[in-house]
Amino acid sequence: MADTKKKLPRKALPPDARIETLAVREGLPATPWGENSEALFLTSSFVHPDAATAAARFANEEEAFVYSRFTNPTTMMFERRLAALEGTEAAIATASGMSAILLMIMGLLKAGDHVICSRSVFGATIVLFEREFGKFGVETTFVSQTDVAEWRAAVRPNTRLLFAETPSNPMTEVCDIAQLAEIAHATEALLAVDNCFCTPALQQPVKLGADLVIHSGTKYLDGQGRVLAGAVCGSDKLINGTFMPVMRGAGMSLSPFNAWVVLKGLETLSIRMAAQSANALKLAQWLSAQPGVDQVYYPGLPSHPQHALAMKQQNGCGGAVVSFTVKAGQGSDAQALRKAAFHVIDQTRLCSITANLGDTKTLITHPGSTSHGRLSEDQRLAAGITQGMIRVSVGLEHIDDLTADLARGLHTLNN
Numbered sequence: 160m161a162d163t164k165k166k167l168p169r170k171a172l173p174p175d176a177r178i179e180t181l182a183v184r185e186g187l188p189a190t191p192w193g194e195n196s197e198a199l200f201l202t203s204s205f206v207h208p209d210a211a212t213a214a215a216r217f218a219n220e221e222e223a224f225v226y227s228r229f230t231n232p233t234t235m236m237f238e239r240r241l242a243a244l245e246g247t248e249a250a251i252a253t254a255s256g257m258s259a260i261l262l263m264i265m266g267l268l269k270a271g272d273h274v275i276c277s278r279s280v281f282g283a284t285i286v287l288f289e290r291e292f293g294k295f296g297v298e299t300t301f302v303s304q305t306d307v308a309e310w311r312a313a314v315r316p317n318t319r320l321l322f323a324e325t326p327s328n329p330m331t332e333v334c335d336i337a338q339l340a341e342i343a344h345a346t347e348a349l350l351a352v353d354n355c356f357c358t359p360a361l362q363q364p365v366k367l368g369a370d371l372v373i374h375s376g377t378k379y380l381d382g383q384g385r386v387l388a389g390a391v392c393g394s395d396k397l398i399n400g401t402f403m404p405v406m407r408g409a410g411m412s413l414s415p416f417n418a419w420v421v422l423k424g425l426e427t428l429s430i431r432m433a434a435q436s437a438n439a440l441k442l443a444q445w446l447s448a449q450p451g452v453d454q455v456y457y458p459g460l461p462s463h464p465q466h467a468l469a470m471k472q473q474n475g476c477g478g479a480v481v482s483f484t485v486k487a488g489q490g491s492d493a494q495a496l497r498k499a500a501f502h503v504i505d506q507t508r509l510c511s512i513t514a515n516l517g518d519t520k521t522l523i524t525h526p527g528s529t530s531h532g533r534l535s536e537d538q539r540l541a542a543g544i545t546q547g548m549i550r551v552s553v554g555l556e557h558i559d560d561l562t563a564d565l566a567r568g569l570h571t572l573n574n
């Protein structure tokens with residue numbers, strides 16, 4: 160197998176280069192043409208000089224790019240750069256965030272294995288574990304996002320994976336990565352963390368003890384809502400030894416074009432995350448002072464139940480997603496709450512009404528009828544998601560324009 164993931168030449172970078180430097184510099188050396196911006200290798204296959212060389216490359220006697228399902232220079236630059244930011248030995252790029260989780264499950268688990276997963280992870284992740292892999296004999300126990308004792312109690316002799324996402328969507332609940340790593344490593348399990356909401360700019364799960372980091376590159380890594388992308392980051396042994404063979408066989412590959420877009424997105428990741436988090440904190444503080452607002456959910460607020468843990472784990476940053484609930488007057492039922500939330504959303508003119516997140520544009524959504532619309536009302540309420548809840552993925556617009564946009568609806572609620 161052409162194991163081109165580790166031996167191809169590296170760029171000469173200072174060994175102690177910081178994350179901001181790695182984000183713009185890590186990759187492969189330039190081609191002989193000397194391009195400054197990373198090249199986009201939009202090619203499905205690579206040409207060999209003669210038949211004997213092709214044979215040697217297919218026999219893994221010589222390293223080279225062969226076929227873009229498993230190796231492409233642009234995709235590799237994205238993988239190397241993301242791995243450098245996460246502080247892992249390697250990364251493997253996938254077509255989407257969901258296919259990163261799919262690749263991880265296919266590589267790690269077999270029938271009879273058991274998974275412990277937070278109940279508060281991305282909805283499609285729950286479906287993938289429970290319904291799709293349930294069919295193949297992998298059983299998943301869903302536990303509380305924040306109650307470590309529940310995770311510990313769920314461990315069985317056949318537990319092989321703990322899966323968490325922090326902060327959670329849309330409640331922004333934070334789980335303790337170091338404690339979950341301890342539980343995983345006390346048995347024969349690995350801990351994987353979906354780092355979509357924080358990105359390595361704010362949180363590096365591997366430094367807290369996680370074994371694998373999952374990304375939906377679709378969100379903050381691209382950062383401008385253009386392409387779908389995903390990745391799994393981890394040790395060289397897991398990425399190249401365990402996941403590469405699955406990628407070759409299953410082909411959930413990232414297209415070189417999308418890899419190039421996300422690669423360039425990484426260059427501005429740190430400054431975007433800092434600016435969007437700063438905007439989000441100001442918005443959360445402003446929302447907390449509005450009479451039409453009931454509760455604000457944001458890890459950067461001292462009132463957040465896991466504020467101290469979030470600050471420790473997330474580089475002192477709350478991230479860029481803020482959720483809040485609106486009031487609908489005395490004795491308000493689900494119907495009235497939904498009407499009030501819809502009113503606030505519909506009165507915005509700047510915010511984009513879309514359930515995506517991680518864009519430079521501010522995005523607004525009603526989780527109770529979109530991302531979590533297929534749950535029953537009881538399931539939603541158990542997760543804390545009422546019909547009065549609104550989630551905002553805060554972008555780069557001026558904070559005063561954003562508060563004015565939300566004030567229009569909040570100040571005209573019929574309370």
Ligand SMILES: *Cc1c(COP(=O)(O)O)cnc(C)c1O
Nearest residue numbers: 255256257281353355375377388
């Ligand atoms: C969006 C998202 C995913 C799925 O990513 P896609 O790129 O849409 O497949 C997984 N986890 C989290 C936390 C997400 O927000």
